[in-house]
Amino acid sequence: MRGNRSLFRGLDFTLDAGVALRVTGSNGSGKSSLLRMLCGLAFPAGGEVRWQGRNIRTVREEFGAALLYLGHANGVKDDLLAWENVVVAGTLAGRPVNREAACAALASVGLERQACLPTLALSQGQRKRVALARLQLSGDAPLWILDEPFAALDAAAIDALTVTLEAHLARGGQLVYTTHQPVALRAPHSRKLDLNRVVPC
Numbered sequence: 001m002r003g004n005r006s007l008f009r010g011l012d013f014t015l016d017a018g019v020a021l022r023v024t025g026s027n028g029s030g031k032s033s034l035l036r037m038l039c040g041l042a043f044p045a046g047g048e049v050r051w052q053g054r055n056i057r058t059v060r061e062e063f064g065a066a067l068l069y070l071g072h073a074n075g076v077k078d079d080l081l082a083w084e085n086v087v088v089a090g091t092l093a094g095r096p097v098n099r100e101a102a103c104a105a106l107a108s109v110g111l112e113r114q115a116c117l118p119t120l121a122l123s124q125g126q127r128k129r130v131a132l133a134r135l136q137l138s139g140d141a142p143l144w145i146l147d148e149p150f151a152a153l154d155a156a157a158i159d160a161l162t163v164t165l166e167a168h169l170a171r172g173g174q175l176v177y178t179t180h181q182p183v184a185l186r187a188p189h190s191r192k193l194d195l196n197r198v199v200p201c
Contacts, residue, residue, distance in 0.1 A: 001045045007033055008198040009046075013191075017142070020165070020175040020187045025195030031178045032072055034195070035147050038176060039069045051143075065094060068138045072147040074131045078120040082106055082130050085119055089134050097137050105136040110157065124152045135164055144168060146177040158183060 007030030023031050036042040040056045048055045051063045076085045086102035103115045109129040150158050169187045
């Protein structure tokens with residue numbers, strides 16, 4: 001539900017190891033709302049989200065340790081340096097990292113020279129890459145939920161992110177994502193959920 005409006009009903013799917021699920025739909029169809037529900041940041045009006053057979057509301061700590069979520073907004077603080085943002089994001093996610101690891105993660109997304117710059121001074125694409133640097137520090141989190149991860153990226157950054165996502169899936173990771181870009185993951189198992197085809201209430 002969004003306010004008094006029902007976005008969708010009747011969703012029923014399982015995401016296995018090594019599977020990428022791309023969520024599509026027109027603006028306002030509920031893509032971001034669904035991803036927030038899958039993360040436990042919002043709750044459905046009916047039904048439940050389960051992690052390994054249990055309602056995520058009852059296994060919050062275990063589920064949180066298994067999850068890496070990047071929302072549509074970059075989630076970076078303008079008044080922090082780029083590397084400080086990575087440290088803060090890791091700490092808040094329960095995966096604390098030091099400055100050296102944060103700078104290495106930024107270097108892996110092409111921001112080695114920008115690591116010590118204020119985030120406010122970075123371009124929109126660079127700010128996006130600061131957020132995406134968290135993927136390099138995800139540890140063994142099997143479930144990645146990414147809302148528009150390719151937005152504002154140039155072609156080289158899109159290619160690099162694609163390689164990272166494919167490597168995650170090859171390790172048996174799970175991926176749920178949205179994108180408006182024509183990006184095709186070379187993954188052995190890919191699925192698509194089109195919210196425009198889901199019958200509204």
